[in-house]
Amino acid sequence: MTLARTLLAFALALIPTLASASPSPEVERVVMVMRHGVRAPIDGEVPAGTLTAAPWPRWPVAAEQITPHGAQAMAVRGRADRAWLAARGVLPATGCPAPGRVRVWTNVSQRTIDSGTGFVAGFAPGCAIAIGHRAAGAVDPLFEALRAHTTDFRAAEAIASIDRFTGGMDRLVAKHAAELRLLDRVLACAQPTCSPGAPAAVRATADGRGIELDGPIRRTSGIAQVLLLEAAEGMPQPGWGRATPDVLARIGRLHAALFDVFTRAPYMAAHQAGPLGRRVLASLTAPDGPALDLLVGHDTNVTALAAALGVDLVSPGYARNDTAPAGALVMEVLRDSAGARFVRLSYRTQTPAELARLGRRVTTTPMTVPGCTRLCPVDRFAALLDARLAPAWRG
Template structure:
């Protein structure tokens, strides 16, 4: 069984609270507002039953939380991130240097699932220790908040046809056969229960089909979806650390194998949520929320929105941001990572500048539960915004970018 890391929670109190974050500010600018769109932290995969359980003859490790729930280690990791971001916000003088935040300073809103609500609560515990800061939950626990539900909203046949065609074209342009062979070699898929009674049973892209039905998530069925689920489970085990020195039942041993697994996972997400028209439709509610928070003078200085990789991936694609890499990470939308929408103001001219950064824990930081501080900071990648300059967007450029993504 994967062991609980509750003793590590106790050790948090012994870690130095200073977590200096290097400010990316341009000289003469002041940070005025930040919107954080976060993916939940480390969760247990769904492997106990269904397709993943039958896709290998091996036994998956057991977890000490339910399928899909945030792990204790995930809570620890989120405390680290919250503490780091909280310190950065204070250093940037966006939040008071001491004391608890007021409603005008900070607001948190998370999807109504255990892993997202718990992630937000652990972030708050790290950012504002000893403070009572509520996390907004709009729906009963275990149900999906419409703001974070990555579903198709348009209900017309022509859109569905275009969406499925775009996904199929994206699949056709992907050379994933070698990576699928790596998954087969690790899981021994041809010898699994899923292949019982089938000759020449392999993971192959030819059996993959797509759907984009209104009110449902964009979906794939077939080998690509199965392989992505298998990779997700292996990644979660890697981050959690099962105490087994040889991963993938002793058959996952090289960096080349991990890169192949990452290719499947990242491409699967890109195909489903990264085609432009689908991305704009799926990400519409979150894009509208970001727009509203930036437009409303009464918005909190810092807003935290905690959702999922599909939320981040579709929003980035809707904005036209697809070509980026995150050094030290296998995933393009890693667990515990967050997008930072930043509004800066020139102290002399009063002009506004908008920037977008991806702040994320590296694979090693997740695996080894490393505290985040000025010596060991999280990764930070400045994302180039289409139609804007080196230092971000003017207010007119950013408004045009958001509205184009929303229409």
């Protein structure tokens, strides 16, 4: 054997040894920020005066509540996520987790509480895992930062940031002209526009502690969401049979455009995600913590945190930066053999069709925070997110 071949054989023999000496980092714990599951439309989500060629379908529950189908889908998702975490060695595949190993906190709205309850029913059936939340009627700053007045929010600065981010409301409407026309075709109202109303404008609320939006995006974003919820609910003919999966993804851009105003503009993201972002950072950087820390809120929470992290929400079946029912930003904390800790970010969702059929297929879309690597050192991840959050305000 020549010297070159001898050296090559030695190198190949050494590879398994080197691989075993540098194992992949192990997942230590997981933090999830999840939107609630499939619900009935919220009152006013389809604005009064919206015209359609046929009546809207009836829902089996009161406005904004999780449907029985939605509760079942949350349990299915819980089972799928339990298997996903077990495959990563975070929790055993079956049985009740040890006390304190799973922590669930939801907003005070019944749809978030019911979503957490449904998730746990599938994740750990028969186990005593508390669904934590504030008292009914309270404002939880984790999920409603502006309403809780947790930061020094200034409407004029917010509107300036929104205008810079979107190019202004007229430009935002023009950008989505094709989707507005498509939605009119789905509604089939035989009028020039099916949802008439005030022109596009964003302004401060009367108390100056928030913003309000008028115009086509405000009026149609909720309609687009209701049509998507019909599909996720498993209704036989979403959008009177005209809201195909492709159409839903396209008109979903109208719902996503709402977040360009309320949560994705940098100033809005910083203030909307402030308390929630700090709560996530506390969980990620604690020396110890639950194997799963689940926070169940709303689409605004998921979109604001994603924007603060500088990432887009991309998942099959949805428009970019629209939100899936039960869609979750997932932050895994990993530790390597030298004790270094990292965060790995992803977005876990199910398509509307998968939700409709109560399927267990969940898509995990990898994300990389700008300014870091796919496996982002915990300290670096924390510094990047913290720099994009508005400070807590005691005024």
